[in-house]
Amino acid sequence: MAGRASKANRYAEIVSAVFRKHYRKGATRLSFERSEFASVARAKGIELPKNLGDAIYSFKYRVGMPEAIVSTAPEGYEWIIAGAGRAKYEFRLVRPLDISPRRDKIVVKIPDATPEIIGAYAQGDEQALLAKVRYNRLIDVFLGIAASSLQNHLRTTVGGIGQIEIDELYVGVDRNGCQYVIPVQAKGGKDKHGRQQTEQDIACCKEKFPSLRCRPVSAQFITRNKIAMFELAEQNGDIKIVSEEHYELVSASDITTEDLALYSGRKRP
Incomplete structure (x- = not known):
């Protein structure tokens, strides 16, 4: 459990730093490259994830964005990570979409x-x-x-x-x-x-x-x-x-x- 938590915290610190690097108030799309995860990790002395793609995948599909990123989104919107080319991505501001089963469905x-x-x-x-x-x-x-x-x-x-x-x-x-x-x-x-x-x-x-x-x-x-x-x-x-x-x-x-x-x-x- 401690190992998983440590990895999650490491990913969160890296993705937050990349976001801060590009964030501008009022922006709805912030471009970045996968290689930036490595440079941020080295600059902060954070152990580099073996698979940089896993760090990005985690925030795309498995876990929510860190609070440092969530707090910058206007009411009714959220930040996601989307692909924008080979090894290129975007932080993108979108309306939340909940694709989860209804409890009252036959x-x-x-x-x-x-x-x-x-x-x-x-x-x-x-x-x-x-x-x-x-x-x-x-x-x-x-x-x-x-x-x-x-x-x-x-x-x-x-x-x-x-x-x-x-x-x-x-x-x-x-x-x-x-x-x-x-x-x-x-x-x-x-x-x-x-x-x-x-x-x-x-x-x-x-x-x-x-x-x-x-x-x-x-x-x-x-x-x-x-x-x-x-x-x-x-x-x-x-x-x-x-x-x-x-x-x-x-x-x-x-x-x-x-x-x-x-x-x-x-x-x-």
Whole structure:
């Protein structure tokens, strides 16, 4: 615990120093380079993180910004770190976006098609989540299209952003022949879905698959067998939640006639 806390404090001190170096009152974007983390660490006599990318990743997706940075944001806004090119980043001022499961959402039971051996050996929450989404065809169920996994852990470079990683990429088609590309971000444990992930996914799809309609999805564990699915979209320069559904993977015998009657009365939004 002490080791983890020490690393978090070290990262916080470094990122705060880089922020102060560039901060100007009224600015909404502050550019910096990854190499600045190393120079700040040396100047302050801080033990240099072995992986500079991990320090940046932590503040992008895992932990909140240090108070020294948070306190400079106007009411109703927050600072995030976003990619701006190869080894280049920005502190960016944005409105908060909470992509977390609603507590009052109906839960739809789905017959669990996950092979038992996958459940036994899946490594980590993210891998287990991606496997359950794939084997239970939750992308098809959620979006109402026929979708197939094209590639998982796709690492690529996007113009103006730099290197990104998409947890899993699907392509699909609907009854009218419209084709889709579906970037999926899977979140388990303490990782949180950030707006910059969806912004990067949309930019990647526009660049690599310009003829396909992009429908970004976030998948999150609620419990071991309960999964929240979000469809996201960009509107007026902001990321919005289009729809949200909760699915519980159960034995077929656990789905009652009352459950089926409830589901048959639901209208798709």
